Amino acid sequence: MILKLNHLKVKAAATTQGVIEAVYALVEEGLIDQGQFARLQVELDWIQYKSNFREAVTATQGYNAFGQPAPIMDVHVDTRQVVPETLRGDLLRAIHRAQSGAEEDACRLPLEEFQSLRSSIVWKFNRFFWRHLLAWEAATGQGYDKALPGGSSDGHNPRAIADDVAEFLDLLCVLRSKNQLPAEVNLLEIGVGNGSRCAQWLDKFHELDQQRGTSLYPHVCFYMGDYSEDTLNKARLTVAKHIDQCRFVQVDAINPIKSLAHLRHKILQVHLTNVYDNLPDEEVVRRDGKLYFVQVRAYVPTAAVNSIGGKYGIPAELFRDRIYHMLEAGFDSFGGPQHGVPFWQELWAAMRLEERLVQLEDLPEFPFPDGLDAGKLEDILQDAPTDFRFHLSSGALESFIRTLPLLHPRGYMQVFDIFVTDLAQYRTGFFGPGKLDGSLLNWVNGALLKEVAQREGYDVHFRPFKYRANTHTSILYTTRRE
Amino acid sequence: MTLPILPTAIVGSYAMPGWLERLKTDYFARRISRHDLDEIYDAAVKAAIKDQETAGLDVITDGELRRDNMVDYFAERLPGVQIDRSSKKFYYDFYDSAVVGKLPMASMGLVQDFTFLNTFTDRVPKFCVTGPHCLTKRIRNQFYPSEEAFATDIARVMNMELKALVKAGATFIQIDEPYYSGFPEDLAWGVNVINTLVEGVDARIAVHICYGNRYGKPSWEGSYRYLFPTILKAKVQQLTLEFARRGGEDLDLFKEFNAPFELGLGVIDVKNTDIETPDMVAQHIRKALEVMPAERIHVLTDCGCFHLPRDVTFAKMKAMVEGTKIVRKELGK
Numbered sequence: 001m002i003l004k005l006n007h008l009k010v011k012a013a014a015t016t017q018g019v020i021e022a023v024y025a026l027v028e029e030g031l032i033d034q035g036q037f038a039r040l041q042v043e044l045d046w047i048q049y050k051s052n053f054r055e056a057v058t059a060t061q062g063y064n065a066f067g068q069p070a071p072i073m074d075v076h077v078d079t080r081q082v083v084p085e086t087l088r089g090d091l092l093r094a095i096h097r098a099q100s101g102a103e104e105d106a107c108r109l110p111l112e113e114f115q116s117l118r119s120s121i122v123w124k125f126n127r128f129f130w131r132h133l134l135a136w137e138a139a140t141g142q143g144y145d146k147a148l149p150g151g152s153s154d155g156h157n158p159r160a161i162a163d164d165v166a167e168f169l170d171l172l173c174v175l176r177s178k179n180q181l182p183a184e185v186n187l188l189e190i191g192v193g194n195g196s197r198c199a200q201w202l203d204k205f206h207e208l209d210q211q212r213g214t215s216l217y218p219h220v221c222f223y224m225g226d227y228s229e230d231t232l233n234k235a236r237l238t239v240a241k242h243i244d245q246c247r248f249v250q251v252d253a254i255n256p257i258k259s260l261a262h263l264r265h266k267i268l269q270v271h272l273t274n275v276y277d278n279l280p281d282e283e284v285v286r287r288d289g290k291l292y293f294v295q296v297r298a299y300v301p302t303a304a305v306n307s308i309g310g311k312y313g314i315p316a317e318l319f320r321d322r323i324y325h326m327l328e329a330g331f332d333s334f335g336g337p338q339h340g341v342p343f344w345q346e347l348w349a350a351m352r353l354e355e356r357l358v359q360l361e362d363l364p365e366f367p368f369p370d371g372l373d374a375g376k377l378e379d380i381l382q383d384a385p386t387d388f389r390f391h392l393s394s395g396a397l398e399s400f401i402r403t404l405p406l407l408h409p410r411g412y413m414q415v416f417d418i419f420v421t422d423l424a425q426y427r428t429g430f431f432g433p434g435k436l437d438g439s440l441l442n443w444v445n446g447a448l449l450k451e452v453a454q455r456e457g458y459d460v461h462f463r464p465f466k467y468r469a470n471t472h473t474s475i476l477y478t479t480r481r482e
Numbered sequence: 483m484t485l486p487i488l489p490t491a492i493v494g495s496y497a498m499p500g501w502l503e504r505l506k507t508d509y510f511a512r513r514i515s516r517h518d519l520d521e522i523y524d525a526a527v528k529a530a531i532k533d534q535e536t537a538g539l540d541v542i543t544d545g546e547l548r549r550d551n552m553v554d555y556f557a558e559r560l561p562g563v564q565i566d567r568s569s570k571k572f573y574y575d576f577y578d579s580a581v582v583g584k585l586p587m588a589s590m591g592l593v594q595d596f597t598f599l600n601t602f603t604d605r606v607p608k609f610c611v612t613g614p615h616c617l618t619k620r621i622r623n624q625f626y627p628s629e630e631a632f633a634t635d636i637a638r639v640m641n642m643e644l645k646a647l648v649k650a651g652a653t654f655i656q657i658d659e660p661y662y663s664g665f666p667e668d669l670a671w672g673v674n675v676i677n678t679l680v681e682g683v684d685a686r687i688a689v690h691i692c693y694g695n696r697y698g699k700p701s702w703e704g705s706y707r708y709l710f711p712t713i714l715k716a717k718v719q720q721l722t723l724e725f726a727r728r729g730g731e732d733l734d735l736f737k738e739f740n741a742p743f744e745l746g747l748g749v750i751d752v753k754n755t756d757i758e759t760p761d762m763v764a765q766h767i768r769k770a771l772e773v774m775p776a777e778r779i780h781v782l783t784d785c786g787c788f789h790l791p792r793d794v795t796f797a798k799m800k801a802m803v804e805g806t807k808i809v810r811k812e813l814g815k
Binding site for chain 1: 504694704
């Protein structure tokens with residue numbers, strides 16, 4: 001057995017001791033056989049999200065592409081949730097469940113087949129959250145940004161904006177001195193929300209432009225991008241006093257160049273805050289020199305099906321259908337959001353993901369995101385730890401790769417988000433998926449983005465977000481590579 | 483060998499196949515030998531020549547597939563340049579290279595590559611070299627008092643090489659100077675350096691000036707106006723410029739300054755995988771014909787096709803050839 005401690009939080013020592021004792025006891029009692037014990041890898045995580053998709057103990061069996069069990073099994077213990085008194089039972093149940101490979105389990109109502117995390121129903125819930133954000137906020141009585149660490153978006157930080165504006169104005173002055181300033185100074189923000197960052201940014205730029213007498217404000221063309229027209233309409237009101245400098249475009253965050261192809265090589269600054277951490281993702285496990293793709297299946301524990309179903313008058317046999325109906329049609333079948341939203345919130349809190357590992361080289365159809373293929377991944381992993389689990393950050397990577405061609409040769413892109421900046425970091429903590437209000441959250445594999453971007457001709461640097469203490473946010477900063 | 487009116491060609495590099503990129507990197511990682519790599523290069527260059535001929539191009543290059551990038555191939559061959567061979571991780575990165583003393587006169591060994599090209603095509607071969615201005619921007623100068631002095635000495639060494647190429651049968655040589663657009667303030671001495679480079683070289687000389695194509699992206703933006711009138715002093719026959727991506731506004735500069743050069747007219751955008759139609763190509767040529775007679779126009783890609791997929795490059799070349807045929811027909815040629 002290999003025991004891995006992925007954190008140094010409180011209770012680590014006590015829990016570790018408890019896990020070792022419990023596993024040895026199960027072996028001695030013959031409840032785990034010695035072969036199973038030899039290939040067991042137990043990982044102790046501290047899951048920082050109070051609401052997440054894990055049970056206290058989760059076991060994950062490895063498979064080849066033909067559905068035959070491979071000789072690996074991971075057991076994850078969430079040291080935050082675990083209760084010493086039930087640890088032994090939790091361990092035993094989790095291992096037996098994974099070992100038996102049972103498709104049916106009386107304790108769980110599966111909502112889908114095993115599949116890529118990216119295509120799982122949990123992302124339908126994520127989209128549903130953004131579509132029905134107002135209803136969620138009305139029910140909780142607070143804006144979604146209050147759920148963010150620090151209670152507001154780091155993108156709105158006035159000092160960060162002031163520094164950025166000054167840096168950008170310097171760049172424009174350099175370009176002007178070389179007679180290389182474009183007639184239109186294009187900027188793009190993807191995921192503008194209510195538009196308040198754009199408004200603050202333009203306020204500051206106007207002010208500094210006047211102070212320095214550079215007269216560049218009239219040349220500014222600020223493209224405000226969001227997937228939702230309603231959001232853009234709200235943002236339009238927020239930037240009313242800068243309206244002549246603003247353009248409003250519906251943008252798919254995963255494929256920005258699709259709607260902005262006319263701006264290829266013409267944008268001097270691209271900004272995103274907390275967009276990448278909320279884009280569909282996959283996870284990959286590297287074990288014994290092989291790569292395994294993490295497949296997931298969303299489920300609701302039967303106990304939760306019974307309690308939630310009882311409360312909202314939904315029979316267990318119709319529970320799954322009602323969920324899909326809600327995701328498609330909204331809250332009509334609940335008589336409106338008044339009952340529908342509480343059902344949704346309780347359901348989301350109860351929802352879990354079970355996992356299995358499928359060997360990657362047996363998956364020729366593996367949907368690598370744009371910018372990555374098996375060969376490149378192999379190159380990137382050459383210097384990585386030999387035994388670890390990491391995010392592929394598929395959505396973020398595609399978004400990134402499909403945004404970079406928009407950059408002007410002297411332009412830059414900045415992304416405020418939670419990044420894993422070194423692959424080795426994955427061995428020291430849990431990086432998602434977690435739940436944030438009704439949305440999904442994953443740390444972004446910045447190290448992978450960096451390697452892929454380099455092959456595409458861009459340098460990537462990470463700066464700590466110095467404007468708020470104890471933040472996990474860092475700034476990805478990209479420029480053209482020479 | 484005579485060329486038809488509106489001869490067609492690629493600027494220099496052909497599509498770099500993904501498998502060749504991996505093999506180049508394998509060579510750096512000491513997984514394959516130099517001998518194997520050279521054999522692979524020979525096969526890849528023959529395929530690039532065949533593709534160009536099949537697409538119908540009139541002037542053929544070797545696709546520059548033996549080159550890691552436009553600098554290192556020359557930095558490695560320039561006598562006296564020191565290279566840190568551990569300084570790059572990926573083949574396309576630049577070596578950390580430096581000049582620490584006066585460049586000695588010695589062969590760069592380019593003739594061998596030209597001869598290979600000339601052996602495997604019966605069309606007009608074009609051999610492309612990176613210009614001294616560009617090389618001084620990437621090779622650290624730790625000896626010469628100025629970039630101009632360094633570039634002039636590179637030109638002196640390369641002049642001997644260009645003469646050797648002519649002796650081996652080269653009739654068409656292209657000098658690539660993409661960094662002019664990033665450093666327009668260097669142009670005056672840059673043109674003097676070009677004249678040193680081509681002095682006594684008996685071949686059609688083209689100078690290719692673009693806005694950069696590193697990783698298939700422009701490095702600068704602006705207008706070709708900065709070239710004029712200084713460039714008129716260059717003792718070359720052809721200016722090869724990019725117009726497909728940037729539009730044809732700067733074509734009028736040739737008329738305004740009565741430029742005596744042939745025009746290498748970029749009609750294919752190499753920074754975009756969308757494939758042009760023959761009609762689009764024809765339109766570009768017609769626009770150029772408003773400022774210059776057909777006899778002085780060569781029809782080209784905007785820049786090298788290094789970063790384009792092979793199938794896209796081939797389709798773009800076919801469109802270029804078909805579009806040129808449309809205009810030749812209109813001209814009754």
